[in-house]
C-alpha cells in the first residue's frame with residue numbers, strides 16, 4: 009500500500025498556479041525584527057518554482073509589524089497607528105522582496121487589496137485580467153491587504169454577515185479561489201492542524217489530511233496568533249472557502265528551513281486539505297465567494313427546498329423578509345427563516361423593489377411596480393448554494 013490517505017502527496021502538490029501566504033510570525037524574528045535569512049530562503053525556493061514554469065502569487069503579512077518596529081512602538085491598538093505602521097512597513101517589506109527576487113532576475117509586482125476589489129464585479133474582473141497578465145510575464149505578484157485605507161474590523165451587520173476581511177488568511181483564500189489557483193499554502197509558526205492546541209496539550213497529534221472542513225474540524229481552531237491577525241481559526245475558514253469549490257490547501261510551518269522546497273519536493277509536511285468535488289462556472293464561484301454582502305432575503309421553507317433540491321430560481325412568492333439595503337445587480341445573502349445563510353445570489357431587483365413584491369405572485373410584479381424586468385428575484389444561474 010503506497011499511501012493510506014485519500015490523495016497522494018505527489019498529486020496534492022501537482023499545481024500550476026500556487027498562492028503562498030507568509031504570516032507575520034515567520035516574516036519577523038522573536039525580537040520583532042525582520043527574519044532576513046528566512047525571507048531570502050523563501051525567495052530562493054519560490055524562484056526555483058517560477059523557473060520550472062509554476063505561477064506563484066505571494067501573499068505577505070508583516071507590514072504592520074515592521075512599521076511598528078521602525079517607530080519603536082510596543083502597542084498598536086489605536087486604529088490609525090496600525091494603519092500608519094502598515095504604510096511604513098509595507099515599503100520596507102517590499103525592499104526585501106525586490107532585492108531578493110532581483111538576484112534571480114524575477115520581476116515582482118506589488119498589489120494592495122481591499123475586500124471591495126473582490127466583491128465589486130468590475131473591480132474583480134479588472135484585478136483578474138491584470139493578475140493573469142503579470143503571471144503571463146513571469147512576474148511574482150506580491151499581495152498584502154491595503155491596510156492604510158481599510159478600517160481593520162470584522163463583525164456583523166444585523167445578519168451575522170462578514171463585513172471586511174480582517175486578516176491575510178482570508179485575503180489569501182480569496183486570492184486563491186477567485187484567481188483559480190490550484191493550491192494555497194499557508195505558512196505559519198506551527199506544523200499544521202493538531203488534534204488539540206499543542207502549546208497546551210503536548211500529546212496532541214498533527215492531522216495530516218482533512219477531507220472536509222466540518223464543524224468538528226472548525227472547533228479545533230484556536231484564537232488569533234500574536235503579531236498577525238489570524239490564527240488557526242482563520243486558517244480553517246480559509247481552507248473551507250478554498251476547498252469548497254475545488255482548490256487544495258496546505259498549512260505548514262514556515263520556520264522549518266527551506267520549507268517551500270521541501271513541500272514541492274514531496275515531503276510529507278503539514279496538514280493537507282483536500283478539494284471538494286464540486287466545480288462551478290466562474291460567475292457562480294464569484295457569487296459564492298462574494299464578500300461585503302450587506303443585504304439579504306429571508307425565504308420560506310418551500311423556496312429553500314426549491315433552491316437546494318430543484319435548483320429553481322427565487323420567486324417573490326417565496327420571500328418572507330428583506331434585510332438591509334441593496335441595489336439591483338448586487339450579490340446578496342439568501343437565508344432561511346432561522347436566519348441561516350444557505351445560498352448567495354445576484355439580485356434582479358433592489359431591496360426597495362423587493363419590499364414591495366414580497367410574497368407576491370410573479371404575474372403581479374408589473375401591477376405592483378409598474379414594470380417587470382424578470383419573473384424571478386434571483387435567476388437560477390445567478391444562485392450559488394453554500395451547503
Ligand code: GLU
Pocket residue numbers: 032068069070071072073094152153155174175176177235236237238
Ligand atoms: N496586512 C497585515 C500586515 O501586513 C497583516 C494581516 C494579518 O496578519 O493577517 O501586517
